[in-house]
Every structure is written in C-alpha cells, then in structure tokens.
Amino acid sequence: MKAVIIGTTTLAIAAGLGFYTWNTSRSAVPCGDTAVAGAAIGGPFELVSETGATVTDTDVITKPTLVYFGYTFCPDVCPLDSARNAAAAYLLADQGHDIGTIFISIDPERDTAQIVGDYTDNFHEDMIGLTGTAAQVDAASKAYRTYYRKQEGDPEYYLVDHSTQTYLMFPETGFATFFKREHTPEQIAQTTACFIDRIG
C-alpha cells in the first residue's frame, strides 16, 4: 500500500521527480495509515481572509486544523472534500475535540475573499476560507507541496487541476499527516483524535 503526494508545482517536474512515496508498513507510523515522519510540509504563509484582512498561518492555525486547497468554481470534487472535512470536524466536536478547517483557494483570480467566505460557510460555520494574490497563493501551495494548474481556454469559465490531499496541521508542531479523497469522515476523525492524544 503506497501513498503518494505531489511535491512540485509543475506537471512535468511532478511526473519526473516530485513524487514522495513511502511504505506505510514502516514502524514509524504513529496514527492512521498515511503518516510520514519528518516531511517538510507546511510552514509560514500569508493569505487573505474572508474579511479581506491579511493573515498568516499562525493567525488561522490556532488548533489542530484540516487544510485543503481547492477552488470555488469546482462544483463537484471540492465541495465533496470540504463537506467531508466539515463532517470530520463535527464528529470530532461530538467527541470533545475542537478542530479547525481551512479551505485555501488556488484560483485567486476568481475567488475573492467574499466568495471563499460564502463558499466555506456552506460546509461548516467555522470553516476558514483563504485566498490572496497569485504570489501569496503560489507560496502557500509550494509550502504545502500541492499542485495546481489553470487549464487553457476560456478566460471566464476555465477549470483548474489541483491536488486533493487534506493536511492535518498542529499550531506548534506543524504537519502531522494528510488524508486522501478516499478517507471517510470517520477515518479522518479517528486519526485526528489519535494525533491530538499524542501531540496534545
């Protein structure tokens, strides 16, 4: 069983060099089945919040947080994954664990602060929607090693290819693990609770 994560921002490089793979049978796996020890994922970013204010990672990751990169023009996969993350947060809340959820737009051209704010409210009243300048979004995406690429074509109705991992981040210790699309709310809640117990 292998898990794959995209490590670069161009398809050519991603295809050739950028995949980080590891074997989950390693004994170092602490919680769940997709953990990777010592991965340099995450770190500082500066983005724009739903109110239009500039925020940094320490402003928005104040508790264990699920971080997802997507775009609001996507009516299918992004809402599905966001609703799944919200569902995991609700499950964890039922168990007494307070976690955050963040949606970072990789389509800053169309996704204004208000649009990401409205979009995230659809899934969870506390989900934080972030956008920014093209440079800010690109830097955040690189920090998290996510991939996105705007498709050629229509200036108004273009589509964007993008990574679909959800990252579990902690305020002090940073990256804990990531989840794939196939993970259920229950699996995410269980693994997250395990990390909360370990990391605190």
Add this chain to the structure above:
Amino acid sequence: MKLTTLLTTAALTFAATGAWAESEINVMHATAFETAPTAMAGGGFLHIHNTGDSDDVLVDVRADYPRVEIHTTEFTDGVAKMMHVAGIPVPAGEMVVLEPGGYHVMFMGLQGTPFTLGDMIPATLVFEQAGEIDIMFKVIARDAAHGGMDHDSMDHDAMDHDDANHSDMNH
C-alpha cells in the same frame, strides 16, 4: 423563467421525441446541490437508465445559464482534473450514474442566481437516439453530517426526498 410545470414538461417531452426514438431512456434522481449565494458554478447529477435495446449517448445538456457542459473528473496521483466530455454513452439495458467525483452536468455563470434549497432547475438532456428530454434538477442540501464520501447514503437522500422523481421520463 425557471419554473415549468411538470405537466408542461411532460407534454413537451412527448411532442419533442415522438414515436421514432428507439432507445428508451428513463431519467431519475436529477439533483443539484445548493450553492453559496456568490457561487459561479454548480453541479447536476442524475441516473440515466436505457431500458431499450439500442445504445444511446447523452450528447448535450441545455439550461438557462451562460454555459452548460457535460464534465467528468479524473484523478491522477491525488490531482483532480475536471474536463469537458463530448458525450456519455448509455448502452442498451444499462444504468449510467452521474454522481459526485465523476460525471456531472456543469452549470457555469451562476453569478447572482445561486441554487437555493428546493429550487427546481429546468434542463433539456439531448440524446443521440432518444432526442430531447426535459427534466428538472431538484436542489438538495449538502448535508455535512452525512459526510461527503458516502455515495450510497447520498443516493438514498436523493431517492427519499426527491420529488423530482415524479418527473421520470419514459420514451
């Protein structure tokens, strides 16, 4: 004008396709998820059952939005790529499901006309053989409590709460 009575829809449908259509297409569970007020796009999902004995293809969907296309999403190493497809084959005797994470009807240019819970969105499906079929997409809630990944429960939701099923079309 977004609302059309089912009666009118059925009548139009009957008139539009007539007796020469050879495939028999049944459309069920036509649903769309509610969107945020400022949403630019929305997705439509449905089940298409070809009960006839000739293959058919869904080649177009028309609705009163600036752009409406048939899309699919492909996944490669965790990267989602949404793309326009020319048609969805509906082989004789088979059921094709347009569901989240795969085929969907992509409604684009919603700005100012979000999908609101309970809305019925009129659309016309265009099949190669069966011709035009008018349907209604019922706007349903995206219930986070049920999770986003459970296709089974999603289908049950659509089935249980979906009045649009009454508009199932038979040709």
